[in-house]
Amino acid sequence: EVQLLESGGGLVQPGGSLRLSCAASGFTFSSYAMTWVRQAPGKGLEWVSSISGGGAGTYYPDSVNGRFTISRDNSKNTLYLHMNSLRADDTAVYYCAKYLTGESVNHPFFDCWGQGTLVTVSS
Amino acid sequence: DIVMTQSPDSLAVSLGERATINCKSSQSILYTSDNNNYLAWYQQRPGQPPRLLIYWASTRESGVPDRFSGSGSGTDFTLTISSLQAEDVAVYYCQQYYNPPLTFGPGTKVDIK
Numbered sequence: 001e002v003q004l005l006e007s008g009g010g011l012v013q014p015g016g017s018l019r020l021s022c023a024a025s026g027f028t029f030s031s032y033a034m035t036w037v038r039q040a041p042g043k044g045l046e047w048v049s050s051i052s053g054g055g056a057g058t059y060y061p062d063s064v065n066g067r068f069t070i071s072r073d074n075s076k077n078t079l080y081l082h083m084n085s086l087r088a089d090d091t092a093v094y095y096c097a098k099y100l101t102g103e104s105v106n107h108p109f110f111d112c113w114g115q116g117t118l119v120t121v122s123s
Numbered sequence: 124d125i126v127m128t129q130s131p132d133s134l135a136v137s138l139g140e141r142a143t144i145n146c147k148s149s150q151s152i153l154y155t156s157d158n159n160n161y162l163a164w165y166q167q168r169p170g171q172p173p174r175l176l177i178y179w180a181s182t183r184e185s186g187v188p189d190r191f192s193g194s195g196s197g198t199d200f201t202l203t204i205s206s207l208q209a210e211d212v213a214v215y216y217c218q219q220y221y222n223p224p225l226t227f228g229p230g231t232k233v234d235i236k
Contacts, residue, residue, distance in 0.1 A: 061224035109163040113172035
């Protein structure tokens with residue numbers, strides 16, 4: 001059974017940093033691109049970042065580009081999101097999710113999602 | 124960026140009746156070289172992560188009941204629940220993956236009447 005388990009969320013002050021982790025199991029982790037999607041309280045879904053199966057390709061929307069860094073350790077079956085210069089509007093539940101199609105980021109739709117980890121940016 | 128809109132914002136349907144959700148993209152998401160519409164639908168039940176229902180606008184994900192169907196092309200798409208069940212109470216999102224950044228619609232909330 002595919003499982004994704006996020007951790008690392010919490011309360012952080014504006015301007016602070018946080019690292020999220022997503023532990024994967026039940027599939028060949030390195031064979032699949034992965035993504036982070038967030039959801040502000042009571043709001044919709046927003047794509048945050050994607051990474052190819054091998055880790056060479058990384059992608060971000062303008063809203064987080066330069067502040068967030070996605071990475072992965074395929075030897076540990078773990079996905080990461082390093083978040084710097086956090087702002088109040090980064091407050092959200094952060095989900096990691098698996099690409100359905102494989103290691104390429106070319107067709108980004110997501111068949112398995114974790115339960116999410118809440119990040120709260122507040123003083 | 125491609126903007127996704129959905130209608131209605133919410134709807135209430137009687138058990139066993141049909142629910143129809145519309146999604147519109149600000150530009151065509153039909154990729155002519157492969158004739159695929161780069162659109163997915165997700166279901167998010169209360170307190171749960173999203174669940175993939177449909178991709179390529181009309182391909183049902185494995186394990187999704189056949190009462191869920193997707194249709195449309197170009198800029199206009201529809202998710203239909205043919206016979207609403209109690210477990211279908213959720214928010215439904217469309218998502219385009221034609222161009223980065225990936226964008227989602229604002230969601231449509233489905234309740235029981």
